[in-house]
Every structure is written in structure tokens, then in C-alpha cells.
Amino acid sequence: DYCCSPRSLESVENRTNYIFIRGDVCNPRLVNHIFSSENIDIIFHLAAKTHVEASFESPSSFQEVNVEGTRVLLGAAHQARHQPQRFIYISTDEVYGASLREVFDESSPLRPSNPYAATKAAAEYLVRSYWDQYKFPIIITRSNNIYGPRQYTEKVIPRFLTLLQMDKKCTIQGTLPKSRHFLFVSDAINAFLLLLEKGIVGEIYNVGTSCEIPIIQLARELVRMVKKVPESEVNDWLEFVPDRPRVDLRYPIKCEKLQQLGWRAEVSWTEGIRQTVKWYRDNPDFCALFPVYLDYEPKRLILRPEETLI
Numbered sequence: 001d002y003c004c005s006p007r008s009l010e011s012v013e014n015r016t017n018y019i020f021i022r023g024d025v026c027n028p029r030l031v032n033h034i035f036s037s038e039n040i041d042i043i044f045h046l047a048a049k050t051h052v053e054a055s056f057e058s059p060s061s062f063q064e065v066n067v068e069g070t071r072v073l074l075g076a077a078h079q080a081r082h083q084p085q086r087f088i089y090i091s092t093d094e095v096y097g098a099s100l101r102e103v104f105d106e107s108s109p110l111r112p113s114n115p116y117a118a119t120k121a122a123a124e125y126l127v128r129s130y131w132d133q134y135k136f137p138i139i140i141t142r143s144n145n146i147y148g149p150r151q152y153t154e155k156v157i158p159r160f161l162t163l164l165q166m167d168k169k170c171t172i173q174g175t176l177p178k179s180r181h182f183l184f185v186s187d188a189i190n191a192f193l194l195l196l197e198k199g200i201v202g203e204i205y206n207v208g209t210s211c212e213i214p215i216i217q218l219a220r221e222l223v224r225m226v227k228k229v230p231e232s233e234v235n236d237w238l239e240f241v242p243d244r245p246r247v248d249l250r251y252p253i254k255c256e257k258l259q260q261l262g263w264r265a266e267v268s269w270t271e272g273i274r275q276t277v278k279w280y281r282d283n284p285d286f287c288a289l290f291p292v293y294l295d296y297e298p299k300r301l302i303l304r305p306e307e308t309l310i
Contacts, residue, residue, distance in 0.1 A: 105206065157222070
């Protein structure tokens with residue numbers, strides 16, 4: 001898809017226990033062939049379209065990838081000659097919807113408020129049905145916003161970093177006090193691997209962090225780190241643009257269930273954002289593989305999938 005780069009695989013591509021198969025998770029012929037020709041023990045299902053704004057513009061494509069793709073993968077895994085030991089589905093905190101005061105645990109009702117979150121919730125129901133009907137060994141995770149090196153520029157941290165590196169202002173949607181909980185990528189990976197080892201099949205686990213950052217604070221912090229301007233000039237690098245019609249202010253979740261298995265987020269916000277900024281600074285050509293375009297009414301980072309590179 002438009003947000004993919006082969007460069008993300010460079011660190012593992014020469015390993016003897018690694019195979020990359022390029023294809024579409026919605027292609028049943030390919031997916032069935034993989035399960036019939038390989039003895040697959042574990043599936044981590046992370047394939048999804050995830051950009052909320054794009055989901056309003058093209059809900060059918062999100063339905064196709066996030067729901068139909070999950071159906072294809074589940075069907076192939078369940079019918080495989082060599083039965084998998086675990087099918088771990090990576091979902092999102094957005095399935096709960098937004099909350100100003102309530103903190104969601106795994107038993108909280110699902111109230112998705114955008115097409116992306118709705119398709120993730122629908123896919124979860126599909127995954128759960130294979131446990132209820134067949135006792136197929138599924139585990140579902142719902143995680144906060146994951147950030148770190150190599151993330152595509154449609155996500156807020158690499159988007160702000162890319163704009164600043166281009167000497168553009170950070171464009172902040174609306175004036176409402178939006179915030180997000182940010183989880184560093186290595187902490188997310190450690191959670192997934194721990195659930196592979198100790199997670200109970202048929203269960204759902206929140207993967208959360210107490211690190212909640214207002215988006216405007218995030219922008220100011222990145223301006224200080226990248227542009228190194230005096231405090232009096234930080235706001236000069238911010239620009240407020242019109243908000244989308246509906247936006248969720250925050251997604252607070254509890255993750256005591258995962259913590260009881262021994263997991264804790266280990267990378268502090270200070271260290272995680274330092275590593276992230278340094279990586280994008282050291283790899284400026286990484287984003288060049290993903291052409292970005294600027295529209296000037298209002299000035300915003302606009303991604304045009306039909307014109308970008310795979």
C-alpha cells in the first residue's frame with residue numbers, strides 16, 4: 001500500500017529464518033497457498049488501514065482490508081493442515097470510542113465513532129466468533145497510539161517532524177484540547193511477545209500507557225527539539241487549521257490485565273521521543289520514499305495514494 005517501504009525490512013532481510021511474501025491479505029488464493037505450503041504456528045495479524053481521516057473519505061476500502069482481510073486470514077488459518085497455536089489480532093483503543101472521564105477496561109462496551117474504528121470492531125467480532133464456534137486459539141489486543149522510528153508520515157509525530165524538516169509549520173486541527181496516549185514501539189512489541197508466551201486464548205488485553213500528551217504540547221516539544229528556537233518563537237511554528245467534522249478528544253484505557261502477566265512500559269516519553277526525533281533526523285531520505293504534497297487552502301499535509309511509491 002502507499003504507506004509501505006521495503007527499507008523498513010532492511011534490518012532483517014538477510015536472516016536465514018526470514019521470508020517476505022508480497023501480496024494482499026484480501027487475496028484468498030495467496031493466503032490459502034501460504035498456509036498450505038508452510039507450517040505456520042503463530043499469526044500476528046497487523047494488516048490494516050488505520051488513518052481516521054482517510055476512513056471517512058473511503059470507508060469501503062477500510063471495510064475491504066480490515067474486515068474482509070481478517071475474514072480471509074482467519075478462514076485460511078483455521079482450515080490449514082498444520083493448525084496454528086496462536087492467532088493474535090492487533091486492534092485499537094479507538095473501538096471504545098472517546099471518553100473525558102471514564103477509563104476503559106477490556107469489558108467496556110464498544111462504541112466506535114469513525115469508520116476506521118468501526119471496521120476494527122467488526123473484525124474483532126469475526127475473530128471472537130472463531131473462538132466461540134471452534135475454540136480457535138485467538139488473542140485480541142487493543143493498544144494506544146504506537147510511535148517510533150520508521151512510522152509513515154500520515155501519523156502525527158512523523159507528520160510534524162516532516163513538516164518541520166521542510167521548514168513548514170506544524171498544522172494542528174481545530175482548537176479543542178485533543179490528547180493521545182503514546183506507546184513506544186519496543187514496549188508494544190514486548191507486550192505482543194509476552195501475550196504470545198503467557199496470554200490466555202480467547203481473551204482481550206489492553207496495551208496502554210500513562211503517557212498522555214496534548215497534541216499542542218507535542219507540537220511545541222517537537223519544535224523545540226527540531227528547530228531549536230527561543231521559547232518566544234515556538235508558537236510561530238504552529239498553525240491551526242479546520243478540524244474534521246467529528247474528532248475524539250482522548251482514548252483512556254486500563255491495562256492491569258496485561259500488567260498482571262508482568263508487562264510494564266519501559267521506555268519513558270522523554271527517551272522515546274528523543275530516539276524518534278534522532279532517527280528521523282539521521283534518515284531524512286526515508287520520508288523521501290513517501291512523496292508528500294502540500295495543499296495551501298488550508299496548508300496541510302496531503303497524501304495522495306495514487307501518486308505515491310510502494
